[in-house]
Structures are given as structure tokens and as C-alpha cells.
Amino acid sequence: MHLSSRLPQGFEPNALTAALAQVKAEGREFLDLTVSNPSRCGFTYPEAELCAALSSPAGLAYDPDPLGSRTAREAIAAHHGHGLRADDLLLTASTSEAYGLLFKLLGDPGDEVLVPSPSYPLFHWLARLEGLNARSVPSYFHDRWHLDLGGLEAAVSTQTRAIVVVSPNNPTGHFLSRTEWQGLTELCASHGLALLVDEVFADYALEAPADRLETALADLDPPCPVFLLSGLSKVAALPMLKLGWVAVRGPGAGPHLEALAFLADQYLSVSAPVQAAAPTLLALAPGLREQVRLRLVANLFALDDALLPHPHLARLPVEGGWSALLRRPALDGDEACALRLLEATSTLVHPGSFFDLPGDGHLVLSLLTPEAVFREGLGRIFPLL
Numbered sequence: 001m002h003l004s005s006r007l008p009q010g011f012e013p014n015a016l017t018a019a020l021a022q023v024k025a026e027g028r029e030f031l032d033l034t035v036s037n038p039s040r041c042g043f044t045y046p047e048a049e050l051c052a053a054l055s056s057p058a059g060l061a062y063d064p065d066p067l068g069s070r071t072a073r074e075a076i077a078a079h080h081g082h083g084l085r086a087d088d089l090l091l092t093a094s095t096s097e098a099y100g101l102l103f104k105l106l107g108d109p110g111d112e113v114l115v116p117s118p119s120y121p122l123f124h125w126l127a128r129l130e131g132l133n134a135r136s137v138p139s140y141f142h143d144r145w146h147l148d149l150g151g152l153e154a155a156v157s158t159q160t161r162a163i164v165v166v167s168p169n170n171p172t173g174h175f176l177s178r179t180e181w182q183g184l185t186e187l188c189a190s191h192g193l194a195l196l197v198d199e200v201f202a203d204y205a206l207e208a209p210a211d212r213l214e215t216a217l218a219d220l221d222p223p224c225p226v227f228l229l230s231g232l233s234k235v236a237a238l239p240m241l242k243l244g245w246v247a248v249r250g251p252g253a254g255p256h257l258e259a260l261a262f263l264a265d266q267y268l269s270v271s272a273p274v275q276a277a278a279p280t281l282l283a284l285a286p287g288l289r290e291q292v293r294l295r296l297v298a299n300l301f302a303l304d305d306a307l308l309p310h311p312h313l314a315r316l317p318v319e320g321g322w323s324a325l326l327r328r329p330a331l332d333g334d335e336a337c338a339l340r341l342l343e344a345t346s347t348l349v350h351p352g353s354f355f356d357l358p359g360d361g362h363l364v365l366s367l368l369t370p371e372a373v374f375r376e377g378l379g380r381i382f383p384l385l
């Protein structure tokens with residue numbers, strides 16, 4: 001039977017995933033320092049309010065608008081501010097779905113999008129499944145992360161349609177600076193490219209420099225088409241509710257939204273209950289975000305404390321987001337190192353190469369990990385690094 005060439009050749013898990021499956025199959029306890037699902041991290045969810053919002057009779061009315069219900073879009077526009085209007089927004093079932101729609105909107109099969117790396121590993125497949133190629137352009141670290149704007153410009157070809165940036169980035173935590181924003185938008189404008197900005201982590205600034213771009217929406221009149229992506233997964237720590245969105249700005253915003261509405265109309269994938277609940281969910285979001293923020297700060301503090309007796313180890317600055325990058329002497333490959341740590345200490349960390357970090361000297365830790373688990377895990381792995 002023929003299967004699309006857009007799919008992977010096989011579905012075998014990588015060595016670390018296979019080793020983890022083995023640990024689980026044997027019923028062995030392990031410490032997960034990679035957890036990114038906030039609903040499994042011991043936060044206190046206001047269950048009664050959430051359930052009341054989700055069980056409102058309004059959620060039983062089916063009156064689909066391809067852009068998403070106006071009430072939900074108004075609440076999201078108010079959450080963002082910066083002059084954003086309900087009419088500038090499209091709702092989706094997730095940020096991943098938003099990427100799929102935007103890649104369908106912007107590219108033809110064989111076209112490409114440029115992605116500064118390291119970054120969120122899903123882009124490769126999200127682009128590929130729409131027939132596009134995601135081409136990595138390495139960013140560089142010099143005291144802090146920097147986009148290689150010259151490298152991005154050199155990589156633009158006749159098939160390039162867009163640049164995709166994440167701010168703050170996953171897993172580097174890098175916030176775009178205002179200078180980088182200006183350079184990026186000018187580059188996109190001069191080459192006829194769209195700019196996709198994933199700001200799912202924008203509310204989680206930690207060691208953020210003063211010159212950071214707080215949000216792309218601060219630019220009311222960008223010179224290129226800008227598509228900002230976000231969603232409840234991170235804004236309200238509610239990934240299970242499946243609500244994301246795209247804000248559209250810049251030249252051609254009207255026709256872009258019209259075409260996105262056509263695309264979304266083929267699926268109508270956002271459920272009525274979550275749209276009806278959106279205003280309440282966003283009103284509850286600051287309380288949830290604060291719990292997450294306190295966890296991130298506590299774990300960063302614990303990490304610095306644990307690093308003190310190990311001067312050969314270090315961490316990179318965490319401008320924002322939910323991850324920290326640990327640097328270690330690259331005496332073995334980073335995937336081999338993660339396997340070794342899992343076997344010897346029953347502690348799971350991610351190798352930097354999973355996110356395209358160069359070389360073998362980085363491990364990725366989730367700062368969302370419950371604090372006691374995080375401290376215990378660091379105590380187990382540091383003597384082996």
C-alpha cells in the first residue's frame with residue numbers, strides 16, 4: 001500500500017524513548033526532569049470554576065464561525081492588548097494546528113520556511129506534513145543567544161516563504177531583542193516573506209534583558225505580514241482544553257484572514273464549550289501562571305545551588321520559558337549521556353541535540369518539574385557529569 005512520502009520512513013522510537021519505555025515496562029520508578037505537561041506537575045487548578053465554565057449551556061449551542069466565536073476572540077484580544085481586535089484573530093485547536101493552517105496558507109509543495117535553531121523540534125514535521133521544508137539556520141550564543149540575521153538572509157531562496165521564530169524560544173529561552181525584531185521584519189519585507197512569531201511562553205520572562213521585545217504586537221504597523229501564535233497550553237497552563245490562536249498584522253492582513261477563515265472552515269475544529277468558556281479561562285489564567293512562575297523561579301534557584309560544588313558544570317541564562325540548558329564537559333555524546341543517566345540514576349533529561357543544540361555539551365532540564373523531584377534529580381545526576 002502506498003503511503004505519502006510526507007510521512008517518516010519508519011516509526012521506530014529513538015534510543016532514549018526506547019530505554020524509557022523499557023523502564024516503564026519494568027515498573028521502575030524514575031525522576032522525570034523533562035516534564036512539560038503542566039497538568040502533571042502538582043499545580044492547584046481551580047476545578048470548580050473551570051468545570052462551571054466548561055459546562056455552561058452556551059457550550060451546547062452550535063453556531064460555528066470559521067474564525068472562532070466573537071466572544072472568545074474578544075477575550076483573547078483583551079488578554080493581549082496592544083490594540084489587538086477580535087477581527088484580527090483566528091482560533092485553532094492548538095498552536096500545532098495553527099502552524100498547519102499557516103503553512104497551507106503560505107506555501108506550495110516544495111517551498112520552504114526558515115527556522116533559527118536550536119528550536120522546537122516539531123517544526124520539521126509540521127512543515128513536512130504540509131509539503132514544505134523547514135530549513136534550520138543556526139543562532140549563536142555569545143553571552144546570550146543571538147539570531148544570525150546575515151545567515152537568515154543568505155539562506156533565503158526563491159522558494160522561501162516565511163521565517164518562523166519562537167520568543168522566548170524553546171528550549172534556549174531567548175527573547176527577540178527589539179533590534180532583532182527590526183532586522184527580521186525588514187528582512188522579511190525586503191524578500192516578500194511572512195514572519196511567524198510563536199509567543200506561547202511570552203508571559204514567562206525570567207532573566208530577560210531590558211532590550212527584549214515583550215511581544216510582536218507592540219509593533220502596530222510591521223512592514224511584513226506577521227502571524228503571532230499563542231494558546232491556552234502555556235498562557236493558562238491548560239493544554240488539555242485545546243485552544244490556540246493566530247493574530248494577524250501587517251500588509252495583507254485582511255486577505256490573509258479571509259483565506260485563513262476559508263482553511264479553518266474545512267475543519268471547524270475548535271469545540272463550542274472551550275470557546276464559550278474562554279473569557280472565564282483567561283480570567284483564571286493569571287492565578288495559574290503565577291503558580292508556574294513561582295515553580296520556575298524556585299527551580300532556577302535550586303539549580304544554581306546544586307551547581308555550586310560542580311564548577312565544571314554551568315547553566316546558560318534563562319531569559320524566559322520553561323527550560324534550562326545545562327552545560328557539561330562533552331566526554332560522551334549527549335544522547336549517550338542521557339541514556340547513561342537514565343540507566344544509572346533513573347533520572348530522565350533531554351540531550352540538547354533533540355533541539356538541534358550544536359555539539360554534545362548541553363542537556364535540557366524542565367523547570368516545570370515539581371521542586372522536590374528536581375532537586376533530587378540534580379543530586380543524582382551531577383556526580384555523573
Ligand SMILES: Cc1ncc(COP(=O)(O)O)c(C=O)c1O
Pocket residue numbers: 036093094095096097120166170198200230231232233239243244
Ligand atoms: C514553542 C512551542 N509552541 C507551541 C507549543 C504547543 O502548543 P499547543 O499545545 O497549543 O500546540 C509548544 C509546546 O511545548 C512549544 O514549545
